Amino acid sequence: MKICIIGTGYVGLVTGTCFSEVGHRVICVDSDERKIAMLKRGEMPIYEVGLNELVQRNKGRGYLTFSTSIEEGVEKSDVIFICVGTPPKERGEADLSSVEKVARQIASFATSSKLVVEKSTVPVKTGEWIKRVFKMYNSQVDFDIASNPEFLREGSAVADFLNPDRIVIGVEKEGPADILKKIYEPIINHQFDPNLREPSSPHPVPLVVTDIQSAEIIKHASNSFLAMKISFINAISDICEKVGADIEKVAEGVGLDRRVGRHFLRAGLGFGGFCFPKDLQAFIKIAKDLNYDFTLLKEVERINKERPALLVKKIRDTLWIIKDKTIGILGLSFKPGTDDMRFAPSLKVISILQKEGARIKAYDPASMGKAKELLPGVVFVSDPYEVSEEANALVILTEWDEFKTLNFFRIKKLMVNPVIIDGRNMFDPLKMKELGFIYKCIGRG
Numbered sequence: 001m002k003i004c005i006i007g008t009g010y011v012g013l014v015t016g017t018c019f020s021e022v023g024h025r026v027i028c029v030d031s032d033e034r035k036i037a038m039l040k041r042g043e044m045p046i047y048e049v050g051l052n053e054l055v056q057r058n059k060g061r062g063y064l065t066f067s068t069s070i071e072e073g074v075e076k077s078d079v080i081f082i083c084v085g086t087p088p089k090e091r092g093e094a095d096l097s098s099v100e101k102v103a104r105q106i107a108s109f110a111t112s113s114k115l116v117v118e119k120s121t122v123p124v125k126t127g128e129w130i131k132r133v134f135k136m137y138n139s140q141v142d143f144d145i146a147s148n149p150e151f152l153r154e155g156s157a158v159a160d161f162l163n164p165d166r167i168v169i170g171v172e173k174e175g176p177a178d179i180l181k182k183i184y185e186p187i188i189n190h191q192f193d194p195n196l197r198e199p200s201s202p203h204p205v206p207l208v209v210t211d212i213q214s215a216e217i218i219k220h221a222s223n224s225f226l227a228m229k230i231s232f233i234n235a236i237s238d239i240c241e242k243v244g245a246d247i248e249k250v251a252e253g254v255g256l257d258r259r260v261g262r263h264f265l266r267a268g269l270g271f272g273g274f275c276f277p278k279d280l281q282a283f284i285k286i287a288k289d290l291n292y293d294f295t296l297l298k299e300v301e302r303i304n305k306e307r308p309a310l311l312v313k314k315i316r317d318t319l320w321i322i323k324d325k326t327i328g329i330l331g332l333s334f335k336p337g338t339d340d341m342r343f344a345p346s347l348k349v350i351s352i353l354q355k356e357g358a359r360i361k362a363y364d365p366a367s368m369g370k371a372k373e374l375l376p377g378v379v380f381v382s383d384p385y386e387v388s389e390e391a392n393a394l395v396i397l398t399e400w401d402e403f404k405t406l407n408f409f410r411i412k413k414l415m416v417n418p419v420i421i422d423g424r425n426m427f428d429p430l431k432m433k434e435l436g437f438i439y440k441c442i443g444r445g
């Protein structure tokens with residue numbers, strides 16, 4: 001299949017690369033000239049485990065190419081995936097201006113029939129709007145529209161894309177469904193490099209074929225449900241703290257019920273990133289426009305927004321005065337395995353601490369390049385030990401694996417006060433106490 005991906009970000013680059021890996025010819029297009037120039041030179045604009053190798057391999061064998069020209073992408077392909085960003089607007093709704101612009105450009109450049117697939121996360125009925133754009137700007141060419149929401153997680157995006165729990169396809173007729181089934185066939189049947197196969201992935205991968213509106217709603221409903229699990233366990237963790245219970249044990253006891261499931265029952269600093277916060281807001285706004293007041297999701301959002309301030313309160317409760325104290329931050333990205341800083345809770349925590357007059361030193365294994373632009377006044381250092389030097393407290397904001405094996409004897413010697421505030425419940429409170437730390441975490445009374 002000849003495929004064009006428009007929008008070569010976290011989703012577009014992973015989608016295009018994985019499609020080329022399973023044998024399709026892919027051209028990835030982006031309006032960001034710097035990004036495309038980097039990819040053409042063989043450099044990666046984002047950090048994602050395993051992606052670099054696949055990009056180089058498929059670029060090398062000519063299956064994956066890059067361009068800044070939508071015209072070229074449209075001309076060279078039969079199927080076009082729209083993967084541009086849909087950031088939040090001020091009132092919470094998704095900004096669809098990039099999706100609309102790309103639809104107009106596809107319409108103006110297409111000279112033969114195309115299947116256009118929305119992969120960006122969009123509000124229900126966006127597919128209908130895209131169809132109208134095609135009619136308005138090009139009535140000569142036949143366009144088919146499909147929705148194919150993406151469920152990959154940053155940090156394990158390649159593994160997720162090639163080993164999904166399910167593939168959702170929203171279509172109006174059988175033809176486009178058949179084309180998408182053909183595109184996904186190698187993934188459905190795990191016909192790719194066995195090293196990239198996750199044994200726990202269902203075989204064959206279930207395919208959910210539905211109408212376009214249902215596919216659009218599936219994406220928003222999935223993200224909202226997962227966000228709801230996180231806020232739920234965080235609310236329970238607040239109760240645990242008040243009564244001296246242990247949220248880790250509570251979550252285990254609740255999550256082992258298969259009707260509930262263990263995933264996303266990790267208490268902590270709450271969710272961030274480019275998906276949950278904005279998709280939740282957008283879904284609340286979509287519901288409002290349909291005259292449904294989604295108070296359940298509003299509460300999920302409220303609980304999440306409180307988390308950074310609650311963590312800072314723990315620091316204040318330990319150090320009393322934050323002004324002029326040196327706070328060492330471990331982890332900045334919104335989760336481990338990615339360099340993505342969009343809507344990372346660390347931004348909020350650091351901003352509150354800076355307002356209170358703290359000096360901030362920080363380390364993150366992947367996101368410091370991006371963080372430097374967003375966090376003025378923060379001193380970035382090259383490892384966790386440098387963060388600990390002269391620190392009055394260490395604050396863990398992202399649960400990177402490399403923090404699990406730190407030498408805490410060394411860290412304690414470097415710090416002014418042996419205080420660790422762990423926003424991600426990475427360590428055993430008893431062990432940390434034995435090591436001589438004042439260790440505060442989440443929901444473990």
Ligand SMILES: NC(=O)c1ccc[n+]([C@@H]2O[C@H](COP(=O)([O-])OP(=O)(O)OC[C@H]3O[C@@H](n4cnc5c(N)ncnc54)[C@H](O)[C@@H]3O)[C@@H](O)[C@H]2O)c1
Binds near residue numbers: 102
């Ligand atoms: N990041 C995730 O984990 C994830 C997961 C599932 C779904 N999604 C959804 O996928 C979509 C993309 O997310 P992302 O994280 O990849 O965003 P991103 O910002 O990393 O990538 C979007 C890319 O689109 C490009 N772009 C914007 N307008 C363009 C235009 N007119 N022409 C060509 N290129 C253009 C940008 O330069 C950018 O490189 C969003 O709707 C998001 O909600 C994201």
